Amino acid sequence: MALGGQIELPGGWEAQVVGVFSDYGNPSGQVIIGLDALVRHYPDVSKLRYGLRMEPEQVPAFKRRLVEEFGLPEDNIIDQASLKQQSTAIFEQTFAVTGTLNVLTLAVAGFAMFSSLLTLSSLRLPQLAPVWAMGLRRRDLALVEVVRTLALWLATFIASVPVGLALAWVLLAIINVEAFGWRLPLILFPVDWLRLGVVAFVAAVISVAIPIRRLARTDSGDLLKVFANER
Structure with a gap:
């Protein structure tokens, strides 16, 4: 798919391709779209994943609150900074x-x-x-x-x-x-x-x-x- 081309998505929605990214290890082609466009075209889609940006020193306390107050499993919370540090060490x-x-x-x-x-x-x-x-x-x-x-x-x-x-x-x-x-x-x-x-x-x-x-x-x-x- 070339930049500027049109891609047909489920429901008859045609979107313009503004970027192509390589996802190493992923055999399936996937589409990344904005949150507002996703909600507007697919209002019934469950929103199960969220990304939050905060200071690194605030992450442990916020993670503890999610587990204690909302009962969210600790395995479902991913600290991107720690993950990046581990990946860098492996590399x-x-x-x-x-x-x-x-x-x-x-x-x-x-x-x-x-x-x-x-x-x-x-x-x-x-x-x-x-x-x-x-x-x-x-x-x-x-x-x-x-x-x-x-x-x-x-x-x-x-x-x-x-x-x-x-x-x-x-x-x-x-x-x-x-x-x-x-x-x-x-x-x-x-x-x-x-x-x-x-x-x-x-x-x-x-x-x-x-x-x-x-x-x-x-x-x-x-x-x-x-x-x-x-x-």
Whole structure:
């Protein structure tokens, strides 16, 4: 239903739509109308719920009077301020768990990247023997490995940001709309991108440092054995 459109209500009453709100978890479409219009069009509807606005310090005494003087069950009285406070506390705990999971996910991703780069660098060691035999110094070989690993890190980091943004857009603009009927805003966090890049950079440096250290300690005879194995 679009804003400004007409919606037909029971009894032949047609009202204009002035706002559309998402009610998460409610599978039924409902209409909110003013009290005067409700009484004018549906005078026989029972009025069982009321909302009162007062100072927070007056709520306990007023709630006690409703229970003692009118016999209203205490469960039927809802203090919105207390309910909001409890909901906020639950959300804060949820966000704390989400933050912990984000750190854990980032650590696992960093370890996975470290393992992958370490495996690639280890597989490259036998391939460096022919280059070493052609006269290239080990220091130059180490520099080439560092440049290659950092180039791979930079390419991965540059590609991951737009891919992640595209995935987030699909989740928010398509999947979330189809599943729940409402859309969340897409907010960018460049600082988190930099943090992710730093973690990936540290993983890349550590992964290339281990093979370079192994290369520096490898005897010349072990490098020459590569040619024997090829034969």
